[in-house]
Amino acid sequence: MNDTAKTINYIETELIPAMVKRRVLTIADGEDDGALLDYVDVKALQPDGTFMLTVLFKAKVTLRSQKDGTKTREYHLAVKVTPPCSEEMYMSCQFDTLFENETIAYTEIIPTLGKAHLYPRYHYSHRKPREAVMVLGDFSVDGWKMAPVIVNLPLDHCLLAARELGRFHGECYALKEKNRSSFDSIIGKFKESRFGADIGEMSWMEVMKTGPKRAIKVLRESPFKDAVPEDYLQKLAKVMEDPWGVQKRSVIPKEPLAVICHGDYLRNNIAFKYADKMDPAKPTNVMMFDFQTLRYASPMIDFSVFIANSTGYDVREKHFETIFQAYHGELVRTLCSIIQTNPNDLPQYYSYDSFRREYARYILYGFAIASSFLMILHEPVEDTFAMENMAKEEIIEDTMKRGGPSLDKELAAMVYEMYELHEQYGIVLE
Template identity: 35%
Template sequence: MSLHVASEMQWLHSVLPQILRSGRLLDNYEETQLSSFKVLSIDVEPIGIDEAYMMTLCYRASIRFEYAGQLALKKMIVKKSPVLPPDMYNKLQFDVMFYNEISFYTEILPMIQQLAQGNFAAPKYYHSERQAQAALIVLEDFGTAGWRITEDRYGLSLEHAVIAVKYLGKFHGFGYAIKQQQPQRFALLCSKLKESRFNRSELPAAWQLKHEAIHKRMLQSVFKHQPQLDKKFIEHFYVLTSDYLSYGRQRVAPREPLATLCHGDYLRNNVAYKYNELGEPLDIMMFDYQTMRLCSPMVDLCVFLSLSILADVRYAHFDALFDAYGDALFASYKQHAQQSLPAYLNRETLLKEYVRHLPYAITIASFFLAEMVEPRKEALEELVSDMTDQQIIEQAMTKGGELVDQEVAHQLKELYELCQKHHVHIADDIDMSTWADKALNDYCYLIK
């Protein structure tokens, strides 16, 4: 999707007075000074897919203006839905995703900031719009405050991982504290969130074809790189995760008492770090709340460790990472709920929950890790329209190369070991009756 700079500049000129009147642009805004507001210049810089995997159009805007006789500069990020045919726009759930993100910034984040006394790191919200087949949101450019996305697209260091899981535990602690202190308001906010990934009857045809190919590749990878794993376990995993939508829908469904507010897509692309002068990570914040949902907190933790951390860090330091997350969650809850931990918030319960959700994260990693290792160069419109079925299958089976194959296979090894150690059945609470027979037949055919 090409950026029409002149059109975006014109649109920003028209919307800035509205942002000013909302009180979000300047803390000292007064209605009597509105006429003094003059936009002096606007510079627009596209954010390319080489910087991060994105399905939206994003750009940075530097806005110089005058207000009450004072000069000012604001830098913003504008995120817009892509221009797509209506059926594809709806199938890819863009309206739902922007609805969730807007809901987070306008309703959920203010509650968290109140609880955290303004100390929860998140981009400042300026403006949003939702129309038929189009949506946008305007946020502060957090890069001006020293935040930046990691140069590594995957395989983050142990130092990055520890900071990330601690922040995530703190965030989940906020959710549990709000749930305990204001249960009715918590329930109301969560009821407004919409499922943005699995709330559909079918995947777009190209995505379904890709999923089937990647599922086959995952099977081939584990037989090649982890041949010692129990074959019945591999068969069980294959059958369980074969129906991407049905399995995913059930696995992310909220189950009490552990359901809380979750980011839904917590990975390198959606977090930014601050660094010291030596380049060491000091702090982290997350953004892109389009997949916000009420679900198990282990959805977020599993996805981060599966997609952003490789086995050399994750496997070697799993206990330390899990404990760092848990300690941060427990401390956050006790501080903000002002009471001791409930019985269900303990390490063993969370660990079993992690293992139950790990197959979900592995399926996500098998789908998206290749995009991190070998980023696409096409715009979304080109990606969904120009590839033949054979090209889709070939790319799904090879993209990211041996690194992806080895990593996904190792994740299955980790899953197997955790299941054995903690006596967890990965199909707990999952009804496979609508797809198990077909998936088992497919599995038997593939291993002949």
């Protein structure tokens, strides 16, 4: 029996029956109706090029009432489990922390915001030695779909995603403004989910160091080569010799703009609904999910990661301001609506100019993520963990070419945009 078959067997014969026995799954919400497990069928979800550290299964479950055999209820569930891996890899990926943070999001933050219906339904989670599990509702049965492309979302998708991020940040700012004690209690439970473990000389560190070198190299060969001074490129290369340090410093919360952040807001963790019968390809709603890298930091770590990893230069060149205005406008509208104030009465740090300057400060963070991660979105890796068995030279060679010319174009544009923004706001690389 292979690993997938073993996990399916575990879900069908242990996990789901235990959830029914403990009344996590019931015929009617909130009622102890003595439900019996009538049927369960589990299938592994194929990633279709979407990068996932965890392994996802879909489960169809039917319950029958013990008191009234005619009453039934059907559940469609998404089960996230940690993949089979060595203890060293399990610890370095910080799976325990990832699942703990996501549980906090679903059990404490989202209910506090009062918008649980805007997110996947949470049912259950547990963490054991070298095993973490989370069970959510399968939102695909309600018409939600992943975006139709792996990278470079179309403008209509970008605008919806930006507004949703603004709404989420606005609600979290409102909680911070209205109930600081509750807000502090929540963020005090966050665990460092990405930088808590030292990845040392692991293979991914080589990817993170090589990605920026590729970006600088292709910039020098691109149409932008005369627009970016050589001294800026040299400073960028120097700073990015320690990409891990750049990212760690960027997520340190700084007041007054620090807020609860999704932590990994990009195309992979966003679902869209298409409910316009006249235009089936037009997205009408958006949902964020996967809160495993939840953190308290600048809102621009979310926005910069989204822009760098989910939009193409062809969209940003013409529509960046429109996207940023959509984000900021929704944030301010949401915040003002909840705390019942006029936008003009908000502190200056909530202004558009303040947020644009904040983005200039944190665009390097988005670049640091994208320069190593975009290659996997452009050209997916079949087995991410197999990289640990590759020689250093093989990793460098793969990082320098994976994704091909289309990624080269995006990386070069990203360096150019970063330079322009740093010049505009007087940001010095150091």
